[in-house]
Amino acid sequence: MSSKPVEQLSQVIVRFAGDSGDGMQLTGSQFTSEAALLGNDISTLPDFPAEIRAPAGSLPGVSGFQLHFADHDILTPGDAPNVLVAMNPAALKTNVADLPRGGTLIVDADAFTERNLQKAGYAQNPLEDGSLDEYQVHGVPLTSLTVGALKEVEGVTPREAERSKNMFALGLMSWLYGRSIKPTIEFLEDKFGAKRPEIAAANIKALRAGYAFGETTESFAVTYEVKPAKLKPGTYRNITGNQALSLGLVAASRLSGLPLFLGAYPITPASSILEELAGYKHFGVRTFQAEDEIAAAGAAVGAAFGGALGVTTSAGPGIVLKAETVGLAIMLELPLLICDIQRAGPSTGMPTKPEQGDLLMVMYGRNSESPVPVIAAGSPSDCFHAVIEAVRIALKYRTPVYLLSDAYLANGSEPWLLPDLDTLPDLTTTFATEPNAGEEFLPYLRDEQTLARPWALPGTKGLEHRIGGLEKADRTGNISYDPENHDLMTRLRAQKVAGIAGDIAELEVDDPSGEARVLVLSWGGTYGPVAAAARRVRANDKQVAHAHLRYLNPFPRNTGEVLRRYDKVLIPEMNLGQLLQLVRSQFLVDAIGYNRVRGFPLRAAEVAEAVEALVDSV
Amino acid sequence: MTETNGNLTAKDFRTDQEVRWCPGCGDYAILAAMQSFMPELGIERESTVFVSGIGCAARFPYYMNTYGMHSIHGRAPAIATGLAATRADLSVWVVTGDGDALSIGGNHLIHALRRNVNFKILLFNNRVYGLTKGQYSPTSELGMKTKSTPMGSIDWPFNPISLAVGAEATFVGRAIDTDKKGMTAVLRAAAEHRGSAFVEIFQNCPIFNDDAFDYVRDDKEGVNRILLRNGEPITWGKDGEKALRQKPDGTIEVCASGEDGVLVHDSTHAEPSLAFALSRVTQATHGGTPVGIFRNVERPVYDDLMADQLREAEENKGKGDLAELLHSGETWVVS
Numbered sequence: 025m026s027s028k029p030v031e032q033l034s035q036v037i038v039r040f041a042g043d044s045g046d047g048m049q050l051t052g053s054q055f056t057s058e059a060a061l062l063g064n065d066i067s068t069l070p071d072f073p074a075e076i077r078a079p080a081g082s083l084p085g086v087s088g089f090q091l092h093f094a095d096h097d098i099l100t101p102g103d104a105p106n107v108l109v110a111m112n113p114a115a116l117k118t119n120v121a122d123l124p125r126g127g128t129l130i131v132d133a134d135a136f137t138e139r140n141l142q143k144a145g146y147a148q149n150p151l152e153d154g155s156l157d158e159y160q161v162h163g164v165p166l167t168s169l170t171v172g173a174l175k176e177v178e179g180v181t182p183r184e185a186e187r188s189k190n191m192f193a194l195g196l197m198s199w200l201y202g203r204s205i206k207p208t209i210e211f212l213e214d215k216f217g218a219k220r221p222e223i224a225a226a227n228i229k230a231l232r233a234g235y236a237f238g239e240t241t242e243s244f245a246v247t248y249e250v251k252p253a254k255l256k257p258g259t260y261r262n263i264t265g266n267q268a269l270s271l272g273l274v275a276a277s278r279l280s281g282l283p284l285f286l287g288a289y290p291i292t293p294a295s296s297i298l299e300e301l302a303g304y305k306h307f308g309v310r311t312f313q314a315e316d317e318i319a320a321a322g323a324a325v326g327a328a329f330g331g332a333l334g335v336t337t338s339a340g341p342g343i344v345l346k347a348e349t350v351g352l353a354i355m356l357e358l359p360l361l362i363c364d365i366q367r368a369g370p371s372t373g374m375p376t377k378p379e380q381g382d383l384l385m386v387m388y389g390r391n392s393e394s395p396v397p398v399i400a401a402g403s404p405s406d407c408f409h410a411v412i413e414a415v416r417i418a419l420k421y422r423t424p425v426y427l428l429s430d431a432y433l434a435n436g437s438e439p440w441l442l443p444d445l446d447t448l449p450d451l452t453t454t455f456a457t458e459p460n461a462g463e464e465f466l467p468y469l470r471d472e473q474t475l476a477r478p479w480a481l482p483g484t485k486g487l488e489h490r491i492g493g494l495e496k497a498d499r500t501g502n503i504s505y506d507p508e509n510h511d512l513m514t515r516l517r518a519q520k521v522a523g524i525a526g527d528i529a530e531l532e533v534d535d536p537s538g539e540a541r542v543l544v545l546s547w548g549g550t551y552g553p554v555a556a557a558a559r560r561v562r563a564n565d566k567q568v569a570h571a572h573l574r575y576l577n578p579f580p581r582n583t584g585e586v587l588r589r590y591d592k593v594l595i596p597e598m599n600l601g602q603l604l605q606l607v608r609s610q611f612l613v614d615a616i617g618y619n620r621v622r623g624f625p626l627r628a629a630e631v632a633e634a635v636e637a638l639v640d641s642v
Numbered sequence: 643m644t645e646t647n648g649n650l651t652a653k654d655f656r657t658d659q660e661v662r663w664c665p666g667c668g669d670y671a672i673l674a675a676m677q678s679f680m681p682e683l684g685i686e687r688e689s690t691v692f693v694s695g696i697g698c699a700a701r702f703p704y705y706m707n708t709y710g711m712h713s714i715h716g717r718a719p720a721i722a723t724g725l726a727a728t729r730a731d732l733s734v735w736v737v738t739g740d741g742d743a744l745s746i747g748g749n750h751l752i753h754a755l756r757r758n759v760n761f762k763i764l765l766f767n768n769r770v771y772g773l774t775k776g777q778y779s780p781t782s783e784l785g786m787k788t789k790s791t792p793m794g795s796i797d798w799p800f801n802p803i804s805l806a807v808g809a810e811a812t813f814v815g816r817a818i819d820t821d822k823k824g825m826t827a828v829l830r831a832a833a834e835h836r837g838s839a840f841v842e843i844f845q846n847c848p849i850f851n852d853d854a855f856d857y858v859r860d861d862k863e864g865v866n867r868i869l870l871r872n873g874e875p876i877t878w879g880k881d882g883e884k885a886l887r888q889k890p891d892g893t894i895e896v897c898a899s900g901e902d903g904v905l906v907h908d909s910t911h912a913e914p915s916l917a918f919a920l921s922r923v924t925q926a927t928h929g930g931t932p933v934g935i936f937r938n939v940e941r942p943v944y945d946d947l948m949a950d951q952l953r954e955a956e957e958n959k960g961k962g963d964l965a966e967l968l969h970s971g972e973t974w975v976v977s
Binding site for chain 1: 657659686687688689691693696703704706707708709710711712713714717720721722723724725726727728729731732749750753948951952954955956958959960961962964965967968969971972973974975976977
């Protein structure tokens with residue numbers, strides 16, 4: 025324990041920023057592990073460029089990782105950091121504007137060379153010109169201290185020694201916030217120990233040197249403590265959205281008894297699902313890295329025809345290519361899960377940044393009348409449960425289902441209370457095994473309640489049948505161009521999807537006082553900032569109700585009734601008002617949009633401001 | 643695969659659906675040949691699946707009393723890959739046309755062939771778009787006048803056999819719609835081949851490109867058909883007087899059958915170059931058209947490799963335990 029005075033804090037937001045090659049993601053995620061193991065509630069937001077290694081020291085090459093940890097339950101990675109660790113001038117320049125006045129700034133003083141300053145566009149050294157006077161600046165020569173500390177480690181090149189400076193910084197931060205560095209030591213031994221023990225040794229030494237530096241330097245007078253949060257009892261692990269989604273797919277495969285088949289093509293920010301699932305072959309998981317997005321979806325449909333749990337994952341630019349396959353799955357009435365990890369912008373846009381811009385595409389982006397259920401995950405760990413729910417609907421109603429996540433949920437992390445397996449839903453499905461109309465098998469004879477058609481697998485004797493994208497006659501599934509039949513089939517497909525509203529949870533409203541006249545309605549990845557905004561508003565003694573939509577199609581059956589209960593409805597979204605359009609057109613409710621498309625999660629403080637203004641107006 | 647006790651007939655493979663191809667279409671002959679050939683395979687109807695894309699040929703599955711899927715333009719190889727990779731017990735056939743396979747679906751075709759997915763691809767090549775009513779296709783000859791090329795096509799055509807061999811397909815063959823015996827022989831070998839089998843079938847379109855293949859379809863005396871027979875010298879002509887031989891640069895020339903160096907056909911040659919050279923032999927360039935099996939080699943099959951990895955992972959890690967998986971990584975307990 026530190027010999028310096030300890031100050032208590034209820035929460036801290038730290039942002040690590042450096043060059044893409046500086047290992048900021050690793051530093052951030054290790055600091056997260058340390059905080060999580062200590063029992064803090066946590067929420068993280070990695071923010072990195074699409075370029076793997078933009079030119080060193082350049083502004084586009086800056087990679088960041090923000091971590092919010094607290095002694096109470098938190099909902100977001102935080103709007104702005106209290107502490108900024110900047111490994112070079114470019115990292116300082118791109119991030120310092122987010123640091124509130126009085127915030128703590130730790131910089132690698134060694135990196136502020138003339139050349140680096142020039143690359144970042146600084147005419148003068150900001151450490152010397154007084155421009156940072158409003159912050160608590162700690163200029164620590166991280167590079168030279170690290171290189172000095174590693175002088176005696178054998179087999180490590182000067183370049184490798186220098187690259188360990190992120191561990192020195194992590195050691196320093198661990199000391200500052202009273203975190204044990206043990207988990208990181210174990211991680212480093214595990215990661216490098218077998219192949220490059222000298223690298224493991226160098227990193228561990230740098231980590232320890234950073235920790236010891238905090239203890240001995242006069243630069244830091246106090247250390248801080250953030251006590252464990254009072255979370256629900258149980259076993260936790262830290263998890264990102266894409267990890268949770270992958271585990272949810274494996275769980276859904278087990279719960280349904282169907283082998284999982286994933287067709288995917290590498291695309292940011294969805295690729296890690298393909299990579300993660302490729303490691304679960306011992307769960308019978310087949311991953312197919314296809315030649316393109318279209319083939320990825322097509323193969324998943326082919327696998328579904330054969331009785332597998334067919335899944336395809338992508339982001340917007342890939343989802344748009346899968347539209348024809350989704351249309352086919354609508355006509356085939358086979359289960360298919362399409363996961364859209366939304367990213368910012370049309371076309372290639374901003375690949376690593378989040379947005380909620382694909383809602384109307386997945387709702388309507390197909391030819392003709394082609395309804396598809398849409399479900400959106402609300403937090404990183406919720407991806408696990410949301411994907412299981414999406415599979416439940418796909419299997420029960422024999423329909424393609426869209427699951428929406430986004431780049432923030434995909435890469436952001438939070439503690440996850442591990443579910444008891446017995447509480448997960450039974451996804452067992454039945455296949456047709458015998459004729460369903462006397463001697464005959466009618467592949468489009470529907471279940472009266474769900475309107476789902478029978479799923480008869482190739483290999484089942486006596487049920488041989490042909491399906492396809494052409495309109496089919498009711499019941500028989502034969503090709504039909506009959507006008508009345510087409511009208512009927514179009515309505516049946518719509519009714520089937522609309523009917524799911526009776527099989528999903530009602531929309532819940534969080535309104536502690538019961539007196540709110542303003543409702544704020546969120547969906548998907550904006551759950552955290554919007555719920556945090558509602559808390560802020562209530563902390564100012566104002567009343568606001570919050571409802572969060574997990575189901576975007578169909579909407580929960582009480583949605584219209586909930587919306588009409590309030591004088592005003594505010595819909596914050598990371599798009600220009602897509603849910604807003606759906607709500608206005610389906611419920612004739614004059615809702616108001618709050619829209620930001622910065623490629624960054626909504627800021628709770630800004631949403632709170634908008635909510636308060638509306639509350640004050642009624 | 644469930645095997646029959648040999649009591650199926652061609653009739654068993656017919657469906658109650660009215661066949662909707664134009665009178666005189668080559669597809670009728672292919673369908674009839676297929677229906678009478680299927681019982682020979684000894685595979686139950688329920689274990690056979692036909693997957694097609696879009697186009698005239700793509701209607702095929704509706705007329706085969708097996709399992710079937712009429713899917714999306716060009717995508718049949720991708721869809722069938724998902725089916726074959728998850729269901730090794732099925733006999734999977736892809737039926738496609740020149741537009742479907744080589745234009746919109748060109749990418750899926752070459753990747754399926756290089757992976758060596760265990761299915762058979764039958765490409766009905768009529769060198770024209772039929773269902774959309776007469777536009778030129780990727781196999782239409784240079785200068786061909788169609789509705790969309792009133793002054794003649796300026797697209798250099800694909801040679802489907804060259805393309806398949808170039809993609810290193812492990813089985814590549816060619817047949818003619820009206821040559822039931824020859825087609826059945828190629829289909830039989832394709833069915834016996836484990837992995838991707840690609841068969842180009844010259845198919846007459848009486849409406850938009852009639853008589854395009856008359857030089858081989860009506861070739862009763864064998865003056866234009868070069869029948870490829872494994873292990874035998876490649877000769878043809880009325881009296882077998884013409885032959886093929888390979889020049890030092892690898893290309894193929896025509897010689898008299900009595901001359902030295904007549905090429906002996908070897909479809910099992912590991913190197914695709916020989917099959918490729920043969921695929922360059924055409925009516926226009928050599929005065930003859932090879933039919934039969936160009937290439938038939940063994941290579942690990944995609945579906946088998948995938949299944950092997952699953953088995954190996956289970957052997958090494960044990961059968962996956964869900965509770966253990968969820969609890970993997972660093973966990974902590976809040977009490």
